[in-house]
Amino acid sequence: MSQRKLNVVLSQAQGKDPLKRGLEEEIAAALLLEPGIDLGIVAHLYDLESGHTGRLFLESLPGDMVVLSWLYPRAAYWLLDRNEISGNYGENQLSPPAEVDEEEESEASPAQEKSMGIGSAKTADRVIYCLDMRDSRDFRAFVEEIRRILKECRQRWSEAEKIKQPAVVQLGIGILSKPANGTAHESFPKEGMLTIPARRWYPVIDYSRCTxxxxxxxxxxxxxxxxxxxxxxxxxxxxxxxxxxxxxxxxxxEQAIMFPDYKSPAIAGAPVGSIGGLKxxxxxxxxxxxxxxxxxxxxxxxxxxxxxxxxxxxxxxxxxxxxxxxxxxxxxxxxxxxxxxxx
Known part of the structure; x- marks a missing residue:
């Protein structure tokens, strides 16, 4: 198996809350010492406009990715998707799932199944895991979850290597070749990636629910x-x-429209469900x-x-x-x- 690293991106909180900044620093310091991890830090995801260095950095990352932010995972995932940073949704073991009645889940009618969302128009062949830094005050919880995700990714990478077609070797300097995983960071200076953008407000559509x-x-x-x-x-x-x-x-x-900065969890992107068929x-x-x-x-x-x-x-x-x-x-x-x- 070729040497690969897992891209981990930490998206900073808006404002200067000392508790949030402290947790971010603890997570970053721990991940810098973790083998197999390639860490990047950007400003708040919701505020990254087109052309911002942090967004360009995210767009440049190949392969599987973990994004830590102060947003619900559903909101963060579809926010990335709208910015054409797509991939398959990776489940994590930190965020609680939506509350769905067991009987309702097992007895879903064909009509209910038919009302599933239209899905993303284009999804890259990779997995994106979104972690909400509000899920724990202990940085070690996030480090352990990322270790678990890395193990899961390595298993998937190993399986992919077995069926991978042989690469075509090109002789020459390789000016047009893409940089290896981990070297792309050099072209994105830290001061540009962490430039604080203006606050923004706009809807994010969850196409897994949108009909x-x-x-x-x-x-x-x-x-x-x-x-x-x-x-x-x-x-x-x-x-x-x-x-x-x-x-x-x-x-x-279908509760498919989210405003990640809104105070109400249901509107901000929290897991949605129903109890006994009664919303x-x-x-x-x-x-x-x-x-x-x-x-x-x-x-x-x-x-x-x-x-x-x-x-x-x-x-x-x-x-x-x-x-x-x-x-x-x-x-x-x-x-x-x-x-x-x-x-």
């Missing part, structure tokens, strides 16, 4: 979304997105109102700020919501009635 229903396109009135040449929804004008507004995420029926909207239980109503209010607020007229629930309302108020009460409605009667 291309285009409800976000209909609801958003700021030109953020578009449809590509394959008729797939994508974020077309991210700078048109209104800072702090996650309205389109609330409208998405509970916690905003109803804690006085927040219906998610669609909240989304319309958030959108109206931004429209007024732009000098436009508020539209309320008259524009871009998902067809699945039309006439919903006229139907029979569901479990949530009954629960809310019971809570109201307690007052």
């Amino acid at each position: 291309n229903c285009l409800e976000c396109l209909d609801f958003c009135l700021f030109g953020v979304y578009g449809v590509d040449s394959l008729d797939r929804i994508y974020v077309d004008n991210q700078d048109q997105c209104k800072k702090g507004c996650p309205a389109c995420s609330r409208v998405c029926p 509970i909207d916690l905003t109803k239980l804690f006085g927040g109102g219906d998610a669609l109503v909240i989304a319309a209010q958030e959108r109206d607020k931004e429209l007024v700020r732009d000098g436009r007229s508020a539209v309320g629930l008259t524009v871009g309302i998902p067809k699945r919501q039309e006439g919903k108020a006229d139907g029979p009460k569901d479990d949530i409605d009954n629960l809310m009635d019971a809570l109201d009667n307690l007052d």
Whole structure:
């Protein structure tokens, strides 16, 4: 087997939180001493714009990769994917999985299976593991997990070597050949990779859940979304997105739209699931109102700020919501009635 190293990239937190910086430094110091690891450090993933040295560095990395960040793994993975840093999703043993009822999982109907997301348009032949540095305060937990991942990768590399076709040997200086794994770092100076970019705000689409229903396109009135040449929804004008507004995420029926910096875990990219087939909207239980109503209010607020007229629930309302108020009460409605009667 040829000598290979595992690329590990640590994405720093926004701001200067001493506890986060301390954990980052402990992890980095430990990984520098680990054999078989090639470590790189970049600024916060969400803020890396096109042309930033940190993003160029990520784009240059070949092979399997581990990315440590202060984001949920699902958000980090699809954030990389939207920046054309793609690969197969690697499971880790630190982040808790989505809570899914066992009976629901085993008795999934064909209709439920058919509603799976459209997936990434193009996936590189490698594995990307995303670790959330909020999962532990002990740097050793991350070092041990990366050791486990390295062992898993080496097994996969060994299997790939057995079926690998013989390489074509070219005589010459090799000016056009790609640098060996680990030498690419020399062309990316540390000061450039760690340059703090401006804070950004834009949606990230989880294509493993997105069914291309285009409800976000209909609801958003700021030109953020578009449809590509394959008729797939994508974020077309991210700078048109209104800072702090996650309205389109609330409208998405599959919870496929994430805002990694948002305070609510479900919107920020936490694992999503359901319990007993009943998806509970916690905003109803804690006085927040219906998610669609909240989304319309958030959108109206931004429209007024732009000098436009508020539209309320008259524009871009998902067809699945039309006439919903006229139907029979569901479990949530009954629960809310019971809570109201307690007052």
